[in-house]
Amino acid sequence: MFDGTSIDTQALEGSLQRAHQHSATIRELLAKQIAFTESGRLPRAAFFNSLCLHELDYEAAAGFSGEKHALLRQVVTEQKAATQSWSDCSMVTTIMYNIVVSSNSNHRLNLKRRSFAALSPKIDGLATKKTPSSSDRKIFRIARATPCDENTPREKELQEQLFTALRKMAGIRKKRQIFAKVYDFACCVCAGIHPKAQSFLLSRWDNLKQKENYGANLKIKLKLTPRSWLPYAQQPIIKPHPN
Structure with a gap:
């Protein structure tokens, strides 16, 4: 589903393990290769599904566990480290978070999409890690497409x-x-x-x-x-x- 972008499942698993060594299920997070890395494309419908602007029905009663905080923190850290125009945009954070959640094949973790309305206050108050070094493995590997003046x-x-x-x-x-x-x-x-x-x-x-x-x-x-x-x-x- 992605063009120029993929997620390193081992890097994601390692990041969450370091944050929560007590959780055995985290070690199984995204153990299988993510579907969208195989096809290399993200359809427009999937992109807007990840944008998720409006609050979802289950969010009012759903908690936000430590592993979810760890995932959100890792996403924000990589987003800022990308030093792109969107690196400080909470809506992009929401998209990135939901992309990872949608790729999760381990249903025991019970990861669910979150709306921008629910994630925004958490993002604003999040203490992110220092900028990762070049040797650190990242969840996202992002490559920009070639610029094109024509608006297709x-x-x-x-x-x-x-x-x-x-x-x-x-x-x-x-x-x-x-x-x-x-x-x-x-x-x-x-x-x-x-x-x-x-x-x-x-x-x-x-x-x-x-x-x-x-x-x-x-x-x-x-x-x-x-x-x-x-x-x-x-x-x-x-x-x-x-x-």
């Missing part, structure tokens, strides 16, 4: 879907900048998605917003003045009442 239909669809998802979310600031960062990360994990200049992505957000606002204004006009848009022959005939 596949890229346009992802941009439009991401724009719509972010616009519907309340309580999030700087959505325009987040849009650019999340798209930039998508270039690292989604097949057929290529890097764009930040100026292009910010302009793309503005264009999509303008298009959305124009459509909304047009609907309002149609609703307020329905008769003026009907052909003359179809407009109702109003006869005067006799005195």
Whole structure:
């Protein structure tokens, strides 16, 4: 499912073992090779499934165990060490966390996807490890795709879907900048998605917003003045009442 990105299952297992030596089940985490490393592609639907913007039904009653904290800490550490535009983006952290969870084949660990709403406060208060050295094994091996100036239909669809998802979310600031960062990360994990200049992505957000606002204004006009848009022959005939 991934293009240019894979997860080192042994590195993940080792990281969690060091944090929780008492848990024998952690040693079995992701023991099998992850499915998406075999196909090398992440479909757009899987990407947005990992984005997980809205709170899930089970999250209110679900706890967040030590192994989950260890996994989240490792993900954030590697995210920051990547020194990319998305390295400080909590939404990207959510995607990375859920990608690993979705790859888990050991159901005894009971790892479940978490929403951005649930992970965000944990990410903000997380004390991450120091930047890993070049000799440390990492969970993620990320390679950026080749830049491409052309905005392909596949890229346009992802941009439009991401724009719509972010616009519907309340309580999030700087959505325009987040849009650019999340798209930039998508270039690292989604097949057929290529890097764009930040100026292009910010302009793309503005264009999509303008298009959305124009459509909304047009609907309002149609609703307020329905008769003026009907052909003359179809407009109702109003006869005067006799005195």
